[in-house]
Amino acid sequence: MSDTRFSKPLIYMLIGSALILALSLGVRHAFGLYLVPMSHEFGWGHNVFSLAIAMQNLVWGAVQPITGAFADKYGSKIVVAVGGALYSLGLLLMAFSSTGLLLNLSVGLILGLALSATSFPVLLSAVGRAAHPDKRSLAMGIASAAGSFGQFIMLPSTLLLLQNIGWSAALVVSSILIALIIPLAWMLKAPMYVAPHTSAHSNKASLSFKQILVIVKNHQPFWFLALGFFVCGFQVVFIGIHLPGYLIDHGFNATTGTIFLALVGLFNIVGTYSAGWLGGKYSKPHLLMWLYGLRGITIITFLLLPLSVWTVYAFGVIMGLLWLSTVPLTNGIVANMFGVKYLSMLSGLIFFTHQIGSFFGGWLGGVNHDMTGNYNAVWMFSIALSLLGVLVHFFVNEEAVIHD
Template sequence: METVQQQYKFSKPLIIMLIGSAFILALSLGVRHGFGLYLVPMSHEFGWSHQVFSLAIAIQNLFWGAVQPFTGALADKYGSKKVVAVGGVLYTIGLLLMAISSTAWLLDFSVGIIIGLALSATSFSVLLSAVGRAAHPSKRSMAMGIASAAGSFGQFIMLPTTLLLLQHIGWSAALVVSAILVALIIPLALTLNAPPYHVPKSLKNANAPELSFKQILNIAAHHKPFLWLALGFLVCGFQVVFLGIHLPGYLIDHGFDASTGTIFLALIGLFNIVGTYSAGWLGDRYSKPHLLMWLYGIRGIAIIAFLLLPLSIWTVYAFGVVMGLLWLSTVPLTNGIVANMFGVKYLTMLSGVVFFTHQVGSFFGGWLGGLNHDMTGNYNMIWGCAIFLSFFAVAVHYFVNEEAVVDD
């Protein structure tokens, strides 16, 4: 019989997996979050409108989301280690191609398709599902929160590093350096070896049938709380990609230099460490849907306050701190709800399904931001959409619960 002490203790393989996942997420998301810093220098060099770069990022997010369920299914079947290693290879190739992208179609192919596919294998859905599968159910949200928080440190480190590279060696050479760093994901994939946690037989429903991929997808497609959860995650994608890609340009439009936007994004990365860990800790103790309602509501209030207050370096940084606390706090909570609903056997695939809606939102947040700016010279319409969607997400998560649909 498993003791209470054993339930609450992370095994050595799980600790190694947490460390490896943190470094992989730090590299994968740290480089990816720095893409917004390339918008201005690449657009200026090749005479592109903001929409050209924005569309490439939008394609990346849409492609990332569209293939995520399939990448998740492969990880569920063949193991996260192999999928992440292949993702590291693709990510490296994509960055090297981006470094020589002088045309819109090559930018769409490298940043949009190749890196989009790579991110589906080296980001949250695959890695947090692997961590969640190996953790005790009572500590699952916390384990996911730890991996997310540590991975967020990559955004804090990589953003100022990317800015320094851009200033001293130029955007193309900076991408080559990023490719070399991302190649480290390939050997780091070997750390993803922790065995899945097995619920003791005495706690299992002996009569529970084994379900196929098709059956579990059919159940999920007809489970309304799961569909509401997926719809709510769309809002997260819209907001984080709009801010991550366009806020540096928004600040430049208002007379700030590039370093202000970089510090803003770095503050998001730093305080995201606190936010994601806290969300994981709270998710093991309180209702995850209710926590998500609070997170989205506070996001909306923060955006309104940022727009109404006089724009200064201090309001920019304060906004970065607040949004950092709320940035990816949704991820361990959302994945935790999916795990509670359907168990961990198909967690990567089902998290990928939910994540697809996140990336649909990301597509529109990235693309419409650039389109709005090119047509009007400002981002007013997109700011309004971001505020509306915050409160839409609050309403949507009212209909979400985390009751088990199938046995873990």
């Protein structure tokens, strides 16, 4: 029986990945708290900030396959370090963005590029390459779960900064914290796992990027999986960006929305770890069907119940369990289908569809609110997408196209 324990270099990488994800996703998770104060100060409708966030997600997704290809070829360390520097720069520019153009440059373009290098596709792919195949899903789940703790910590911290020093100074502080990603990137140096019987001159190693893309292009289960990830992106960005504003519209203060997002981050730790553990024991496509179905049921229940702080917090707990549980399962399926040699690029490709969904979730939420004063249409669309998320995973399997 092969030894499937985590090696010391992999444990070191898991710690580094968790810290980087905690910073990167923690700061991003709090962006929704800036919508109201920035919009009020500059007299913007919700659509201005929403469009910048939507552009961020679109840029992030569009360049993710390219960033992933660089990480596959040159290693994750340099890509993550450059991403950390861009992230810090983008937050500084956001702190002085008084026009929609500057907001789109900082939040949309620069932070979109930075997130492509400092988020799940690059970091989980690095972890996946270093882990034994039997422990790959669990390792990805651990990195995702530990990274989620940053989302829990950064939200109340950001709210305190906003209340005490204002939104612009809060962004400067966040920029300084994000700069820590640059030295942390050098913890990402665990070697790729190679099975004892595997030849260094396998056929898989000789495949070019172009050949891999041709194989992917003709593999229908991959594109059904991508369509499911579109659903995920739409829902999490719509809720993450617009729920604080939705609550303010209904008479709640900013603290309620912050606690909601913090609960999402906290229970996301449990959800992503559990998804990674379950993904090593059960069918990942079947688990994804359950996740999307439960999301739809949760949204319907939230909208039907009388709105109170307790229903808001319960919604945060349940959505947190379902929030990014899709990520280790989806990336694990991609790894099982195509192996790990080009995992960053292929995870980036499928992540692009996630970010197209994120674009529409962020942007349409703002458009719906500015046109009608509410979010009703987008809530209904989110519920319909949950059904789509269940259906498409009927056509997804984990059959290996390219073997490790």
